[in-house]
Amino acid sequence: NAGVTQTPKFRVLKTGQSMTLLCAQDMNHEYMYWYRQDPGMGLRLIHYSVGEGTTAKGEVPDGYNVSRLKKQNFLLGLESAAPSQTSVYFCASSYAMNRGDYGYTFGSGTRLTVV
Amino acid sequence: GEDVEQSLFLSVREGDSSVINCTYTDSSSTYLYWYKQEPGAGLQLLTYIFSNMDMKQDQRLTVLLNKKDKHLSLRIADTQTGDSAIYFCAGGNMRFGAGTRLTVKP
Numbered sequence: 591n592a593g594v595t596q597t598p599k600f601r602v603l604k605t606g607q608s609m610t611l612l613c614a615q616d617m618n619h620e621y622m623y624w625y626r627q628d629p630g631m632g633l634r635l636i637h638y639s640v641g642e643g644t645t646a647k648g649e650v651p652d653g654y655n656v657s658r659l660k661k662q663n664f665l666l667g668l669e670s671a672a673p674s675q676t677s678v679y680f681c682a683s684s685y686a687m688n689r690g691d692y693g694y695t696f697g698s699g700t701r702l703t704v705v
Numbered sequence: 706g707e708d709v710e711q712s713l714f715l716s717v718r719e720g721d722s723s724v725i726n727c728t729y730t731d732s733s734s735t736y737l738y739w740y741k742q743e744p745g746a747g748l749q750l751l752t753y754i755f756s757n758m759d760m761k762q763d764q765r766l767t768v769l770l771n772k773k774d775k776h777l778s779l780r781i782a783d784t785q786t787g788d789s790a791i792y793f794c795a796g797g798n799m800r801f802g803a804g805t806r807l808t809v810k811p
Contacts (some may be wrong), residue, residue: 594747623799630713632793632803633748648799680747687797693738696747 592616596681596697603671603704611666611700613681621684622664623648623694624656626677633680639664640687671704678702711794711802718810723781725805727794732775734797739768739779742791742804751792752779784809 594615603609613622620641625633635648637656645656653675655667664683668675679700685692708730717723729737735756740748754761754768754777761768767780781788789809794802 625801630803632711633801635799638799682748687799693740693750693753694748696749698745698747 594681594683594695594697596679596700598700599698600701601703603668603702605671605673605704607671608667608669609671609702610668611679611681611702613664613666613683613697615662615664615681615683615695617683617685617695618661619683619685619695620661621687622658623682623684624654624664624666625680625682626650627680627699628677636666636679671702673704676702676704709794709796709800709802711792711805713803714806714808716808716810717784719784719786721784723779723784723788723807723809725779725781725792725794725807727777727779727802729775729777729794729796729800731796731798731800732772736797737768737770737777738795738797739766739777740793740795740801742793744790748793781807786811 597612623638624636634650639645639658642661657665681697682694684694711727738753739751741751742748765782769778786809791804793804
């Protein structure tokens with residue numbers, strides 16, 4: 591099983607450029623999430639989805655957009671990248687939102703640098 | 706919103722016990738979780754505890770939950786160098802702590 595796959599793994603953007611991060615899961619999970627990880631700040635939730643065609647804002651949604659057109663895919667878009675968006679981005683999925691035996695499955699991350 | 710707080714660093718000697726602590730503010734979480742992140746990798750679910758339990762043991766791992774104080778801890782017995790990683794506490798509503806970097810010295 592591939593689990594959660596994120597592409598690309600690394601990317602360097604210039605300020606103002608746009609890009610899309612792709613997350614794909616093959617576990618038929620309903621819930622999908624995008625987090626960013628910054629030193630000393632842990633994981634912060636950007637956006638999440640509770641099912642195909644739905645999205646919702648998390649703690650730090652500004653500057654990002656998401657789409658979930660297919661159940662297995664969750665896309666994170668940066669319309670106009672800023673240096674403050676330099677971070678490691680993690681996608682995760684789960685069968686349920688709060689079930690102990692079904693925790694989150696994480697991808698391996700995308701390291702984004704905005705110069 | 707919910708806050709989940711952890712100390713950022715812990716250093717122990719190989720063979721000692723490690724205790725990683727976490728406090729949280731939201732008491733509505735049905736489950737509380739511990740995740741482990743190794744260098745360059747995503748997070749992996751390590752263990753979890755149901756909110757009506759006060760202790761859970763799983764081989765070298767012991768999770769203690771004090772609901773009154775909203776305090777969660779993870780104890781790793783006989784800590785090995787392979788346990789060096791960042792450990793995250795998480796509640797049930799998608800919130801994670803900042804992570805505790807555990808360093809195990811030989």
